[in-house]
Amino acid sequence: MPEGGAEGGPGEGDTWQRLDLWLWCARVAKTRAECARQVSAGRVRINRQPTEKPHAKLRCGDVLTLTIAGRVRVWRVRAMAARRGPPAEARDLYEDLSDPADENRA
Numbered sequence: 001m002p003e004g005g006a007e008g009g010p011g012e013g014d015t016w017q018r019l020d021l022w023l024w025c026a027r028v029a030k031t032r033a034e035c036a037r038q039v040s041a042g043r044v045r046i047n048r049q050p051t052e053k054p055h056a057k058l059r060c061g062d063v064l065t066l067t068i069a070g071r072v073r074v075w076r077v078r079a080m081a082a083r084r085g086p087p088a089e090a091r092d093l094y095e096d097l098s099d100p101a102d103e104n105r106a
Helices: 019-025 032-040 087-091 100-105
Strands: 044-046 063-068 071-077 094-096
Touching: 019 032, 019 044
Parallel strands: none
Antiparallel strands: 044 063, 063 071, 071 094
16 A cells, blocks of 8 residues: 555545655656655645655645656646556556647757
């Protein structure tokens, strides 16, 4: 089961996962430590809110804005990760909402 599960107080029954763990499973970086460094450096926002906490709770439906290889990406979280699988499995974790026109400018 993904880290976190249904922890928290009353009314907080949603499943969640640590941000750095989810980013690692989504193959944003090769190591979880690198994912944590990217979050700490301010390269990730959750629902437009800046976060510098690798342990931030991530839930399905959250929208991430992140900088990857110099490009700004916008992803909607579709699923929590059970493991770090192959790239095809990692792509199923999110929906890419980034503007395709940005790809053509690079």
